[in-house]
C-alpha cells in the first residue's frame with residue numbers, strides 16, 4: 001500500500017509521458033467527451049455555441065474565407081468549426097484521433113453535403129501533399145504537447161501552408177498558470193464515473209513546474225483488474241515565449257488576441273490566441 005501510494009504521488013519529468021489518446025479515444029471516456037462537445041451551453045471539450053458562432057464570424061472576416069479557401073483543422077473534434085467554415089465555402093480537412101468524434105463529424109458533412117475531408121488520425125503523424133491557406137488548432141490543444149512535439153508540429157504547419165498561409169491557434173497564459181495550485185485528492189468513481197463504467201478509485205495529483213510553466217493533472221485510476229495513469233499536461237505561455245517558438249519554425253507573429261473571437265489582447269486573460277504567417 002505504501003509503495004503504491006508512493007507511485008501515485010510520484011512527480012514525473014515535464015512531458016515525460018504522452019497519454020492524450022487515453023483521454024480522447026478510450027471507448028468510455030470518448031463517449032462523454034463527445035457529449036461535452038455537443039452540449040452547446042458549456043465550455044468543456046469545445047466552447048459554447050454562441051462563442052463558436054462569434055469566433056467563426058471573426059475568422060471568416062479576418063482570413064477572408066470564401067469559396068476555395070483551404071483550411072486544415074488540427075484536433076477538429078466533431079467538426080464544430082469545420083462545419084461552419086465549410087458552410088462559408090471553405091474546403092476543410094479535419095484531423096482528429098477520436099473515432100467517435102470523426103464519425104459524428106462525417107455524418108454531419110454527408111448530410112449537409114459539405115466539402116470536408118475528415119481523417120481519423122494522430123495529427124502528429126499527419127502527412128499530406130495538399131497545401132492550405134489556414135491551419136487551425138483551437139481550444140489550447142497546442143498546450144498539451146511537449147516542446148519537441150510543438151516544434152515538430154510547427155514545422156509541419158510550415159510545410160503544409162501555402163507561401164502566404166497563416167496559423168491561428170490559442171494557448172493558456174501565465175495569468176492562468178498563477179491560478180493553478182498543487183493538490184492531491186482521492187475519490188471513489190472520481191468525476192462522476194468519467195474514467196470507467198465500473199467502480200474505481202481515482203487519485204488526482206496536480207503538479208506545478210514553476211520554471212517550465214507547466215502543470216500536470218496526473219490521474220491514477222484503480223480498478224479491480226488494472227491500474228492506469230493518465231497524464232494531462234498543460235504548457236502555459238508568455239506571448240514572447242510563444243512568439244519565439246514560432247520564429248524558430250520560420251513564422252512571424254502578426255497579432256495576439258485574448259481569444260479566438262478576436263477580443264483585443266489583455267495580459268490578464270487566461271488564454272490568448274495568435275496569428276502567425278510564414279516568414
Ligand SMILES: C[S@@+](CC[C@H](N)C(=O)[O-])C[C@H]1O[C@@H](n2cnc3c(N)ncnc32)[C@H](O)[C@@H]1O
Pocket residue numbers: 020024045046047074075076077078080081095096097098101121122123124137138139141
Ligand atoms: C479540446 S478538444 C477541441 C476540439 C475542437 N478544436 C473545438 O474547439 O471544438 C481537442 C481535440 O483534439 C483531439 N486531439 C488531441 N490530441 C490529438 C492528437 N495527437 N491527434 C489527433 N487529435 C488529437 C481530441 O480528440 C479532441 O477532439
